[in-house]
Amino acid sequence: MKTELRDDVVEMDLICVVCPIGCSIKLRAKDGKVEIVGNRCPKGYEYAMDEYRDPKRILTTNVRVLNGDHELLSVKTDSPIPKRLIWEMMRILKNIRIEAPKEVGEIILENVLNTGANIVSTRRIMRRKS
């Protein structure tokens, strides 16, 4: 959760998800200076910094399959993508159609939205027997 107080001050209340401890981290950035409190380890510091700079997530979803033994192919981004791009990514993935068959790990879309991440298949889909 991010609160922008003034143009130059950002405050965030975060829950670290690096490990199950789940530290409550407070981040305050002012004039480019970042203050982080509440983390118990360096990984938590990194997590908070990433959440401040540009939070990234792995996106998992499904795409439509043509001539497959199932209607959907489950896919994921093979590396974390900026959170702010998730909805745009979903729009792209909703509008594509993939021809069966597909193997696990096959690239469906390369370097999507210039993130450096690929959309890869996470399931094996066979061609429908007709």
Add this chain to the structure above:
Amino acid sequence: MKKEKVDVLVVGGGAGGIAGAISASRYGVKTLLIEREDRVGGVLNQCIHNGFGVLVYGEELTGPEFLFKLLEESKGDFEVRSGETVLRILKDEKVVITVSKRGITCYEVGALVVATGARERPFSTLMIPGPRVSGIYTAGVVQKMVNIYNRLPGKKAMVLGSGDIGLIMARRLKLEGVDVLGVIEIKDEVGGSLRNFVQCLRDFEIPLLTKHTISKVHGNGRIKGVTVVEVDENFKPIDGSGKFFEIDTLVVSVGLIPQNQILEGLVEFDPINGGPVVDDLQRTNIEWIFSAGNSIAIHDLVDFVYEEGVVAGRNAARLALGERLPRRKLKLVRGKNIGVMVPNYLTGDENRVKMYMRVRKTMEGGELRVQGGRVRKYNFKVRPGQMLDVVLDVGRLSFPTGERIESCEVEFHEDRASR
């Protein structure tokens, strides 16, 4: 009726069963896995989100990828028959009778591994007033509709229950364009993991309504809405707190129940786990019947289910090969703050035994003790929603000599000073 001999029969083709079959077949015994549905994998097929396999494979996989790795590992060392289900187990004869499209089969087995997973607790068990309308689904059913069958349940939804499955389905529906009004949780904190809370609810600005529940369902034919009320510390609705939410879909995620009917009346059950009592060999009180995974107690991680499956399969194979397995020597008894706990007995067969348990209430920290000795210290919050796994150094425990079974207490000692 066909008759067939197998060394190890595994019932259930989810993560636990497949792990069990892999592990048994490594001993060179004839292993057969039967699965009721038409493909193996169980719930892994529909869990397209990631977070599986960190302990087993050292990387974060989605459910289908975890299944793929598991099947790669097996390399066809055992036979799989899908569309086949158990009718009866004959205890004294060591016989399992099954049915499938191929007919009825009578298996004479050396050992049996039951890994039949869990079912979702249905909405009707909550006794919430209102008409029995359509549009109320359990989370797993919605997950199958959305991720396998490409069908959305509705346009405007609420989720009841903030366990991991509820959180994941809230995000899933939101990503698919459903308006998710919120997740309702009767307790004062999120039920699932913090990571899922952050990445499923916070990331998508889905509200979590803690200390709330549904007091009434509205609708005629199809659900039109729910009344959501605040509850007090005894979970009783607070008068005047009711608020109407218009929805066409209610997703219910109020817990899982171990599924093990095929063992009912046959083996001893643990009422708190909701499944068979097992020892550290994953063996029930019937020496040739083993059980693993969610059919004995509800686990949080597929990795834990896998680990239990491996133990069950290994010991089933040892028995089928004619080895005399050790008997139960030490009973593990729940002490303070311990709820779900696996296993229930130790045999002394292994020096290091993996234990899985849940605390009964949220605590800021403390230590887990067995026979009064510290097994692990927790410097952070422990919650019932998060299963604890520890390796017990059995060599440090005192075992009884002779024939009698003694007991030792497992307790979570709350550390009040921590924080």
